[in-house]
Amino acid sequence: TGSSRPQRILKAVQKNATKGDPQSVISAIDYYCRHKEWAMNVGDDKGLILDSVLTEVNPSMALELGTYCGYSSVRIARLLSPNSKLITVEFNPAFAAIARQIIAYAGLQDKVTIVEGASGDLIPKMKERFGLKSFDFVFLDHWKDRYVPDTKLLEDCGLLRKGTVLLADNVICPGAPEYLKYVRNNPRYESRYYPSVLEYTKAEDGLEKSVFLG
């Protein structure tokens, strides 16, 4: 049987990027997915917004829900300060296997921990497993109908602190209407929409940044 799209993305990274150079990994994936084969990476347009929010927050502990091929894991981890960490959750083992190789190719394996499983099962175990108090930054990019239940779960598990920043991908396309309602009508969040485009297309999409107020 043939290769999968994630396998072809890994091949494009191995062929066109420089080992240990995260920016070249990002550029190789963006080039492949813009000119050869679309894939659901956050991409270069929304990626610039992710970079700027991340640089502003400068998190010590970051969480990503939805690793896919590791494109946003590389974008996030390359900007983390020394000793800061990213935990990324991926439900699909085939995606996780490719992401592990792409993150390692970028030389970021010491900053990123990929956890395989469903967010709903793993979030309640995070404190004990990783000995962490709370997250400073959360990137939501998994199943869009999980954004609200997982945000509530993060609150209930005491994993958000005053000032934690949530950044959600795809709030327009495919859309996360319940999530927008939840964070925008909630006095415990201060939200702002960053308009952009769906990765590698001209379709409208954007990121919602929500600060937890405690």
Ligand SMILES: O=C(NCc1cccc(CNc2ccc3[nH]ncc3c2)c1)c1cc(-c2ccc(F)cc2)cc(O)c1O
């Ligand atoms: O749906 C999306 N992404 C989520 C997703 C999707 C499939 C599989 C997984 C498996 N990974 C997974 C699942 C459950 C999980 N629970 N905890 C961790 C975890 C991890 C995740 C998506 C779609 C489009 C899109 C598609 C088509 C189109 F026309 C326009 C736009 C664009 C995006 O940027 C997207 O992010």
Ligand SMILES: [Mg+2]
């Ligand atoms: Mg996405």
